[in-house]
């Protein structure tokens with residue numbers, strides 16, 4: 001487990017090219033600066049930025065094979081977690097960041113431009129208004145309870161879609177709230193960063209009941 005900020009940064013660095021590390025360091029600096037202007041991350045987590053946000057996001061790449069090539073869809077990206085971190089770590093993957101709040105959209109666009117993230121597409125609108133496409137990976141951290149999340153995003157899933165949903169302490173309980181036919185698609189993996197947190201991991205197309 002991770003035992004401090006240096007450890008968390010080392011965890012991320014071990015999964016990155018030197019260019020990605022440079023960009024993540026730049027993201028950390030930009031975020032610390034911007035957080036004084038708008039509430040992107042809780043002030044209490046500023047001192048543990050690498051642990052709580054960067055490493056917590058970076059661990060998701062361990063669940064996806066390098067050969068995956070289709071788009072990664074991140075729901076409710078907010079300050080950019082996990083979506084911006086994924087876009088930096090995997091420049092060969094198209095990453096769509098969906099965010100509806102104006103200042104957060106501007107933030108995501110600014111970072112994407114300043115860090116020259118050509119693979120990153122900011123969908124600055126409500127998820128409900130984003131046009132259909134087939135996502136290889138769907139991620140969402142602190143976006144919505146499982147049933148609502150799946151209702152809103154099922155149309156982007158295919159039989160091969162990987163779902164990566166960091167759910168903190170409520171992971172197992174959230175899976176239990178799903179109807180039985182969906183429950184079997186998902187399981188919980190322990191976070192490598194926080195021993196008390198779980199990531200709901202799934203594969204497949206979510207079929208909604210009519």
Ligand SMILES: C[S@@+](CC[C@H](N)C(=O)[O-])C[C@H]1O[C@@H](n2cnc3c(N)ncnc32)[C@H](O)[C@@H]1O
Nearest residue numbers: 076077078081098099100101125126127141142
């Ligand atoms: C609690 S924040 C989490 C942000 C980020 N994923 C994180 O973990 O730090 C949830 C974000 O989802 C966005 N959001 C909520 N509902 C949305 C919707 N229907 N479409 C797009 N964005 C939405 C909010 O504006 C907010 O920025």
